[in-house]
Amino acid sequence: MSEIVRVAAVGSTLDFTWPRRCPRCGARDLLVPATCRVARDRFGRFGLRGAYETRVRMEEMRVPMCQRHADANDIASMILESGPVMTAVRAVAILAACKVANLSYQAVRHGGLRKGDVLLWILCAAVGLTGIAALRWAHRHVTVRALGFVRDMNVLRIWFFDERYAEDFIAANPVDTDPAVTTSAPWYEDIRLLWVGMLLVGLWLMR
Numbered sequence: 001m002s003e004i005v006r007v008a009a010v011g012s013t014l015d016f017t018w019p020r021r022c023p024r025c026g027a028r029d030l031l032v033p034a035t036c037r038v039a040r041d042r043f044g045r046f047g048l049r050g051a052y053e054t055r056v057r058m059e060e061m062r063v064p065m066c067q068r069h070a071d072a073n074d075i076a077s078m079i080l081e082s083g084p085v086m087t088a089v090r091a092v093a094i095l096a097a098c099k100v101a102n103l104s105y106q107a108v109r110h111g112g113l114r115k116g117d118v119l120l121w122i123l124c125a126a127v128g129l130t131g132i133a134a135l136r137w138a139h140r141h142v143t144v145r146a147l148g149f150v151r152d153m154n155v156l157r158i159w160f161f162d163e164r165y166a167e168d169f170i171a172a173n174p175v176d177t178d179p180a181v182t183t184s185a186p187w188y189e190d191i192r193l194l195w196v197g198m199l200l201v202g203l204w205l206m207r
Contacts, residue, residue: 002159003166004147006182007173009156014038014061014146017172023165024069024143033062034070038146038156039083058083061158063144076142079134093131096124155182 007016021028037058058081065073079086103121107113113121147157160166170177 001163002161003163005158005160005166005170005177006150006155007158008154008176008178008181009149010154014059014156016061016169016176018064019165019168019172020064021165022066022069023063023160023162024073025066027066030067031064032067032070034065034073034077034144036061036063036073036077036144036146037081037083038148039081040149056084061146061156065143069143072141073143076138077145079138080142080145082146082148090131090135093128093135097128097132099124100128150182150184153184155184 020031022031037060039056040059041056063070063073079090100121103113103117103124106117107121142159143161145159147159149156158169160169175181
């Protein structure tokens with residue numbers, strides 16, 4: 001059974017203590033680092049046009065695995081990574097699949113595809129099916145995956161295929177996985193809610 005672990009990542013690198021065995025098959029010999037990339041908001045600043053900009057930086061987490069599962073995890077985690085590039089690629093595949101469904105529905109209603117839509121249907125079908133197949137393969141073969149950082153916190157969410165390996169990871173990193181440093185504040189302590197409330201009150205008084 002899989003498990004998600006929250007771990008504090010305050011520094012500029014994602015260096016954790018990993019159990020010395022493959023998290024998929026348990027092999028202990030000839031381990032190699034599998035790379036998991038994750039997007040991280042590094043800092044914000046005001047741009048030339050006055051808009052507030054947030055810089056996103058891709059950081060790497062290296063997990064020791066056997067060669068076979070490391071190779072599979074590299075590809076799977078790349079397909080599923082949270083960075084802007086792969087997110088856009090997945091979005092294109094999903095939109096292509098939706099376009100195929102829409103064109104197919106129109107073809108059923110009107111007795112066939114229009115000449116100009118045949119090539120578009122083929123292209124979208126190829127993109128959509130390839131993307132969906134890649135996503136299914138990635139979800140089946142990923143072993144350790146960096147899901148992303150908790151909003152407004154230096155806390156990384158890591159998905160583990162094996163629950164026992166996740167427990168050993170927590171035991172190897174007791175300080176960084178301590179709930180005292182990884183638990184989000186209650187929703188009512190979010191300062192943004194105070195500003196929203198003040199804005200609503202101001203709008204009500206101005207009516």
